[in-house]
Amino acid sequence: MNVKEMIKLNNKKRKELTKENEEYYDKMLIYIRSIVSVSEQQAEELLMELLDHLIDAQAEGKSAEEVFGEDAKAYCDEMIKQLPKESLKSTAFFIGFLLLQLASLMAIVSGIGNIVIHYFKDNSQTVYIGTAIVTFIIVAAIISLDVFLIIKWIQKSVYKITNKIKDFFLLFVLISVSLAGMTFLPKFVPPFGYAIEAGGLLYLTVGVLTLIILKWLNNKYEITK
Known part of the structure; x- marks a missing residue:
C-alpha cells in the first residue's frame, strides 16, 4: 500500500473514533507528519498502526489518553526515534x-x-x-x-x-x-x-x-x- 492509499484509508478509519479520541489522534497525526526527516512511508505506517490500536482500545471502552498517556508529544517522539530516517x-x-x-x-x-x-x-x-x-x-x-x-x-x-x-x-x-x-x-x-x-x-x-x-x-x- 503506497502513501496516498494509506492516507485515504486513514481518513476513512478515523471516522470510527469518538470526538475526544479523534481530537487526540489528529494532534498525533499532524505532529508526526510534520517531521520531514523521517521516511514518509514509515510515518504513515506508524500512524495507521496507532489508529488501529486506538480503534481496538476504544471498542474496549478505553480513551486515547489511557492508551497513549497524557504526554502525547513524548509518546510520538519515542515512536519517531524508531522510524528510519530519510536518506x-x-x-x-x-x-x-x-x-x-x-x-x-x-x-x-x-x-x-x-x-x-x-x-x-x-x-x-x-x-x-x-x-x-x-x-x-x-x-x-x-x-x-x-x-x-x-x-x-x-x-x-x-x-x-x-x-x-x-x-x-x-x-x-x-x-x-x-x-x-x-x-x-x-x-x-x-x-x-x-x-x-x-x-x-x-x-x-x-x-x-x-x-x-x-x-x-x-x-x-x-x-x-
Whole structure:
C-alpha cells in the first residue's frame, strides 16, 4: 500500500473514533507528519498502526489518553526515534523535484503575465538566462525558508496553547516580508547571460512542457508518493 492509499484509508478509519479520541489522534497525526526527516512511508505506517490500536482500545471502552498517556508529544517522539530516517540522497532528490515544479509554475505565471502586459503595452520581451536563474534561486530560497519556518511552527504549536492573534500577526508579517523579498530583491539582479528575444512565450512554453514531463515522471515513479 503506497502513501496516498494509506492516507485515504486513514481518513476513512478515523471516522470510527469518538470526538475526544479523534481530537487526540489528529494532534498525533499532524505532529508526526510534520517531521520531514523521517521516511514518509514509515510515518504513515506508524500512524495507521496507532489508529488501529486506538480503534481496538476504544471498542474496549478505553480513551486515547489511557492508551497513549497524557504526554502525547513524548509518546510520538519515542515512536519517531524508531522510524528510519530519510536518506540524504532521497531528500535532496525530492526537494530538487519540488523546486523544478516550482520553477515550472513560476515560468508559466511569468509567461502569462508578460504576454498580457505585452498585449497592452510594448514591453521588452528579452530574457537573460543568468538573470532568470538567479531570480529563481532567490524566490526558491525565500519559499524554502517559509516552508521550514511554518513546519517548525506547526511542530511547536500542536501541543502548546497559542495566541491566535499573535500567530495571525506573525504569519501576516512572514507573508508580507516574503512577498516583498520575491518582488524587490530580483530587481537588484543586473541583466546578464545569454539573451533570448521571446520572453513571455518562451517562459510559458518551457514551463508547461517541464510541468508535463514532471507530472509523467511522478505518475510513473511516485516521487511525491
